[in-house]
Amino acid sequence: MVPDLKRRLPGRGVWVEARAGSVGAAVAKKVFARGFKAESRVSADLAAEVEALLERSALDMLSLANKAGRVVTGFGKVETALDRNEAALVLHAGDAAEDGKRKLAQAARRGTGGGEVRVLSLFSSRQLDLALGRENVVHAALLADPVSDAFIARALQLARYRDGDTGQPAETDQE
Template identity: 35%
Template structure:
């Protein structure tokens, strides 16, 4: 398949070649909207022409980008817009979703596959940050470190109690000198069972991302990494983003 003239850095395709897009930005395959690549979802195309989710954005080969919006993707697949957008972007034959012939293919359950990939990406990131010493678990420890300003990102399981969230949110605001701001932790679209399994701990209901490790202030990077993964998943499934 010939390389499209509008292909950009990293073999990622922007649908409109007339509008400049920076190396840190990508154009949504469906809407044409431009956004930061770390807030979008990459769809990689395998050598066999199969369109697959690539939440880490590191799979080899060509790819396309979409905004994290499951409802929009499902609509685009149902009305044929997704297939047409793939045809335009890759300058190839018709995608063969729904069984039609062509050089590209995608599964009918692509939206579910993307949600599962984004979920795994977030859980893997939390596991990495836990091993790196950047995750704080346990309500009392989180509250203590939050009040001292050492928590840079506060996360709650979807089935956490409102009372538990309020107490930790308040401690977090105190530590950030943000009382009266209404700042609250993020309620993830994942329950305590999913978080507990991913982190290898019992009853993970709340977790904080800490900003200090061995005297080095590297938690801003940790909270950005976790926050980006959580935001994309939350936006894709339609819950409130962090």
């Protein structure tokens, strides 16, 4: 049994809600064997494997957006992109300081005139470093572009899978 995240593999499939809890429950209840009407071997870690695949897909697309020149990193550059209303999304590393997040949320409110910029904290600083080919990435912004939209779609899919959180707009991020 293989996860078909792109929904393109041939043959019969079993659909499970794309949330870690649902996949874990389906494995525990042996839903796949019932769905295939045959004995099936399913990894006990299927939920974690799917999460890793979704995470890899999102990070690969972030790397592609970076190569296209649609990612800025560093507090100052992210703040400038927000002030100019150029950012489509702000990424904070999981270990980013709350003070930095708060200041960037204020910059987003200034730049958008009170509008919304989606904010996500899905990845560690190390993961961002590797995806972007830089060291010590704590804050990053994606500039509006179709490749940025593709990353955002994958990142939101990962966020929904993990816990249903699709990120708070900077306007309501009051932490």
